[in-house]
Amino acid sequence: METMLQVADLRVAYGARTVLHGVDLTVAAGELVGLVGPNGCGKTTLLRAVTRLIPWHAGRVVIGGAPVERLSRRDLARRVAVVPQSPALPSGYTALDIAVMGRTPRLSFLQQEGADDYRIARDALARVDALALADRPVDELSGGERQRVVLARALAQQAPLILLDEPVANLDIGHQISVFLLLRELARDERLAVLVTIHELVLASLYCDRVALMAGGAILADGPPAGVLTAAHIARAYGTKVLVLDAPGLPAPVVVPYGGP
Amino acid sequence: MTVKEAMTGDRPADAPAHWSMPSANVAAYPVAAALLILSILLGVIVGPAGIAPQDVVRVLLHHLLGADVGAPALADTIVWQIRLPRVIMAALVGCTLAYSGAAYQGVFRNPLADPFLLGVAAGAGLAATIVIVGPVPASWGPVSLITIASFGGALAAVFLTYGIARSGGRAPMTTLILAGVAVSSLATSATSYLLLAHQRDTIAILSWLLGGFNNSGWHQLWFIVPYTLPAAAVIFLHGRVLNVMQLDEHQAEQLGVNVERTRLVVLVAASLAAAAAVSVAGIVGFVGLIVPHLVRMAVGPDYRRLLPLSALLGASFMILADLGARTAISPGELPVGVVTACMGAPFFLYLLRRQRKAYF
Numbered sequence: 001m002e003t004m005l006q007v008a009d010l011r012v013a014y015g016a017r018t019v020l021h022g023v024d025l026t027v028a029a030g031e032l033v034g035l036v037g038p039n040g041c042g043k044t045t046l047l048r049a050v051t052r053l054i055p056w057h058a059g060r061v062v063i064g065g066a067p068v069e070r071l072s073r074r075d076l077a078r079r080v081a082v083v084p085q086s087p088a089l090p091s092g093y094t095a096l097d098i099a100v101m102g103r104t105p106r107l108s109f110l111q112q113e114g115a116d117d118y119r120i121a122r123d124a125l126a127r128v129d130a131l132a133l134a135d136r137p138v139d140e141l142s143g144g145e146r147q148r149v150v151l152a153r154a155l156a157q158q159a160p161l162i163l164l165d166e167p168v169a170n171l172d173i174g175h176q177i178s179v180f181l182l183l184r185e186l187a188r189d190e191r192l193a194v195l196v197t198i199h200e201l202v203l204a205s206l207y208c209d210r211v212a213l214m215a216g217g218a219i220l221a222d223g224p225p226a227g228v229l230t231a232a233h234i235a236r237a238y239g240t241k242v243l244v245l246d247a248p249g250l251p252a253p254v255v256v257p258y259g260g261p
Numbered sequence: 262m263t264v265k266e267a268m269t270g271d272r273p274a275d276a277p278a279h280w281s282m283p284s285a286n287v288a289a290y291p292v293a294a295a296l297l298i299l300s301i302l303l304g305v306i307v308g309p310a311g312i313a314p315q316d317v318v319r320v321l322l323h324h325l326l327g328a329d330v331g332a333p334a335l336a337d338t339i340v341w342q343i344r345l346p347r348v349i350m351a352a353l354v355g356c357t358l359a360y361s362g363a364a365y366q367g368v369f370r371n372p373l374a375d376p377f378l379l380g381v382a383a384g385a386g387l388a389a390t391i392v393i394v395g396p397v398p399a400s401w402g403p404v405s406l407i408t409i410a411s412f413g414g415a416l417a418a419v420f421l422t423y424g425i426a427r428s429g430g431r432a433p434m435t436t437l438i439l440a441g442v443a444v445s446s447l448a449t450s451a452t453s454y455l456l457l458a459h460q461r462d463t464i465a466i467l468s469w470l471l472g473g474f475n476n477s478g479w480h481q482l483w484f485i486v487p488y489t490l491p492a493a494a495v496i497f498l499h500g501r502v503l504n505v506m507q508l509d510e511h512q513a514e515q516l517g518v519n520v521e522r523t524r525l526v527v528l529v530a531a532s533l534a535a536a537a538a539v540s541v542a543g544i545v546g547f548v549g550l551i552v553p554h555l556v557r558m559a560v561g562p563d564y565r566r567l568l569p570l571s572a573l574l575g576a577s578f579m580i581l582a583d584l585g586a587r588t589a590i591s592p593g594e595l596p597v598g599v600v601t602a603c604m605g606a607p608f609f610l611y612l613l614r615r616q617r618k619a620y621f
Contacts, residue, residue, distance in 0.1 A: 053511050077517030084515070090370070090507035092562035101505050105517030112501060112565075157516070 001028035003062075004161045004193030005050065010059035012042075012049050019045045021217045022059065027195045029160065032187040034204035034225075035197045037214030038238045043197040044085065046214075047163050051082055063161060077105035081154035085165040086147070091139040095149045098138055099125050102156030117156075124155035127182060129175070143170040151179065155186075162186065164196040168203065176200070180207040201255040205229055213237055225252040289560050293573035297352070300577040304348035304584055305340055309592055312336045321345075342478070350477040350485070350541060351583040351597070352576035355548055357489045357538040359575020360568050362549020363556075364496045364531040367503040367564055368524050369423070371437055372557070373612060375550040376415075376535040379437070380444035382546070384418025385411035385539045387448040387455075390466050394459040405484055407469070408540040412488075415536035418444050419528060471543045473596050474583050481541055488537035493572065495530040499523065500565035507562065545579075545598040547605020552578055554612065 005027040012020040020042050027033045035043050048054045050061050052068055061068040063079050071079070081102070089098060099121035100113050107113065113121075125131045128148040138146055147170050154162055164183070168176040180203055186192045187209070198204050204211050205225040212222040213229070215237035221228045231244050234255060241260060246253040305321070306314050312335075319332035320340040358376060365374040376382060388410040397406060425440035426433070456466055502523055506513045513520050538545070552575040553567060560566050579597070582604070586597040 048511075051515055053514060073514060073519050074517040077515060080515075082512075082515040084512060087512055088509050090562065092557070093504070093507070097504070097563070101508070101516060104502075104505050107501075109502075110498065153516075 001030060003027075004029050004064055005195065006060070006062040007046070007050065008060045008062075010046070010049060010056055010061065012045055012054060012056045019217050020049070020056070023214075023217070023219055025195075025212055025219060025222070027161070027193045029193050030187055030191045032183055032194045032196070032207065032209050034208035034211045035195060035214060036199070036201060036204050036211060036229075037220075041214045041237075042217040043214055044165055045217075047082070047165055047195075047197065050163065051076065051080055074105050077157065077159070079159055080161045080163060081157035081159040083147075083151050083154045083162070083164040083167050086143065086170065087150055089138040089146055089149070092137055094135050094137055095125060095130060095141065095145075095152075096121060096134040098149050099134075099152040099156050102153035105157060105159075120158070121152070121156045124152040125149070127155060128152045129178060144172065144175060147171060148175070148179075160191075161193045162195070164194070166197055166199065168198065168200065176203060183207070201229055201234075205252040205254045206250065229253070229255050289566065289570055290573075293570055293577070296577045297573055297580075300580040301348055301352065304351070304580045305344045307584060307588060308339070308344055310335075310339050312339060316340075346479050346481070347474045347477040347583070348580055350481055351474050351579045353482070353485050353489060354474075354538045354542040354545065355552075355579020355582070356572040356576040357485065357493075357534045358545065358548040359552035359571040359578070360493060360496060361531040361534040361538070363553035363564070363567050363571045364499075364503075364527050364534075365419075365549065366553060367499075367506065368527050368531070369437060370507055370509075371433075372554065373550065373609070374437065375547065376531070376539075377445075377544070377546040377549070379441045380418040380422045380448060381415045381532060381535050382539050382544050383445040383448035383452070384414040384416075384421075385536045386414070386470050386544065387452045388412075388414025388417075389469055389540065390452045390455045393465050393469065394455055394462050405540065408484055408488065408537055411540045412533050412536040414448070415532040415539070416529065418448060419532050423528075469540075469543065471596050471598070473543060473586070473594075473598075475587075475594060477541075484541045485537045489534050492530040492534035492537075496527060496534075497568050499527050500563075500568055503527070503564040503568075504562075543596070543598060545601050547601050547609060548575055548578060548582075550612075551601075551605055551608050554608075 003026050005025070007023055007025040010020050010023040011018065023042070023046055035046070037043055045054065049056045050068070063071070063076070068076065096118070100117055102121065102124065103113055103117040106117070122131060122134060125134055128151045130145065130148045130152055133141060133145055133149065138149060141149065147167060151164070151167060168179050171179060183194050183196060184207055187194045208225055210223060211225045211228040213220045213233055220237050221233050229244065231242060234240070234242050243256040243258045244253050245256055306317050316333055316336040317340050319330045320337050322328045322330050323332050323337070324341055362375050365376060365379060366372050389407045392407050392410040422437065422440045422444045425443070426436040428436070452470070456463055502518055505516055505518050506520065506523060508516070510520050553571045556567055556570045556574055560570060582600045583597050586595045586600045589595055589600070
């Protein structure tokens, strides 16, 4: 499998506080990888470092064969699309305006969006069940609707690697499932490399091909969900007791947040 | 919608009017252009000399089309040498202040940014004063050292204001305005000191600072056109990127925009434009705030429409403000900055109050 994202021994510090202590992670084309871990373990920092929003001190980040530091902002945006966690959207712009902004890295400085770009943006909105919102100003949308519009913007970027930071945090269960079905479809059918941070360990077990469990700025375990999301690993990472159930009909055992009576 | 529809632009019958391309509100351009022509006509027709409107039209026809329509010589002098240059200068200054205001708002992601609230005008005034009292000649052929110095002063002020107010890639409303006030006060104090210390230059400095259009002549176009044209070109070309920059800094960068470089280029262009406007018209506040705001209310926030429409409307606005300045207390004249402040200050307070929830 072709490796799209390769992170090797990545170290990041904010001032004197080290946030990432040598993270190793790969995501291949066609793979949906879940990044899980307790609050403040460094998941968002890792995503930001990968897209060069924050500097790192040591280690390597390679995207599609090119070291990230050698790519221009534009080339980087052609390779990686990012769905940030509850991003701010400017008022007065419609959902379609926001979605078509995903075409930015594909346009030269003087170029304006053409019919093709609008078609791609509308297709992207349709894939996240938001086409009906196309002409609504984003300030009128709910948190979940805005989240989906930003996901559509990332799809319109047509990058081979997509990073998502808590994409279902504001969504109801129906849209949580449809977003994960979409992510799986993107990975399996369109051979995209998808890395998603997520708090819902159940969704991570059921939909991700692979799960990386982070704790304290390092990867604690990395592999198929059943091997990573064990009671022992979760006790180490989160410092809590949970129940891991293996029910018939489920593709993998699921973590139930039940620490006992 | 099918691919064919998208490719050919055929619109499904039930699609909303602005479903595909940013073609919405195209009617805004003819309306703004008509308003500008009307303002220019009004500006050349109204005046204390009492020239009949048909004579004004004759003068314009004579000069623009070469038609020999028998315009009286006195009317010719007054309309072509006095009123029209004044109207054109007002239009250029209004247009420049309006689009530069919109550009500042776009860069700072703050709809209340304005060249004057940011300290740009005060910085330009201080730099111009330093040149006037200094030992160097004020101009060098057609190149005005005062304009160049005021550009430097404007740029220094805006970067100082922004540097103080900036936190996390964003300049919050309150801090931006407070920093602008601080920078303005500092520059104004220094200017006042120079005024007192160099009393032989007081008249030159004051007439520069107060500005206005009462001495406008065709030659003054040299003081603004060479600056505002390239600045406008640079800023208008950034319309689409400014839209993307309305997202936060991180999102814009993740979409491939070089945020720091874009910010720098647009700020330099906007400050060049604003400094040129200040150097011919003096301190004329609030145009860069009111006009883009009215345009935003009419056609939405898209900078590709906002910038050119602000320029058009700003030109009309300033012609009419200047008309007010020279007719309100006729035969005397108010400084045009007084007229714009009378309209702008209440408007600014209204905006501040209305948006308090969002910004404080």
